[in-house]
Amino acid sequence: MIAKPRPDARLAIEPGALGLVEARRAFYLRDTVDIARDLIGAYIARRWRGRWYGARIVETEAYLGAGDAAAHSFRGRRTSRVEPMYAEGGHLYVFLVYGMHHCANVVTARAGRPEAVLLRAAEGPPEAPRLLSGPGKLGAALGLTVADSGRDLVGGRSLALFARPRKPRPRIGEAPRIGVDYAGEAAGWPLRFFDLDSPAVSRRSSRK
């Protein structure tokens, strides 16, 4: 029995009431590292049975395509699983790790350039502040699965990403990515970004 991709009811939001504005295509067609930073404070959301469910992103990681040994698209690897990474920026790429965790990525750059930003953590509701404090937990809480991989975040009716409000501007820390020790030199690249003031980051982060 597979769990239904149902979002956690406590994540119900009303984008309009919050003054959130959906990110447009151009947002995703910029430098991937810039996007990874700009996603801190942005909202990832999906609609389920007529209502929106979403959360404020507080931790991301950039994956830089064919030249990045930590990326699934390293050396241009192109299989059915990774295919969404080759889509135009603004699509979603979801993969399964350790047989149980669905991890959501925002695809960036023009079509053919397999870069993406992994959504590592988002803020949970007051009664469960760490509900989305990790990529696997984020996917579970929003009910995102590999069935959503390849879907477009732009102009859709049931999946969306809302740009970070102008203020408050988050204080952003950076550090090497997690779980990519096998990637040689790339393992040390500072491509992980997080909100220094959020209690929901997935791990104790070195300050900066």
Add this chain to the structure above:
DNA sequence: CACATGATCGCCT
């Protein structure tokens, strides 16, 4: 076809 291995997490010591 067979097998090794994760872009993880929570619990254990």
Add this chain to the structure above:
DNA sequence: GGCGATCATGTGG
């Protein structure tokens, strides 16, 4: 700091 859960995917025979 270590480990088990649990399986799709990629690779090689």
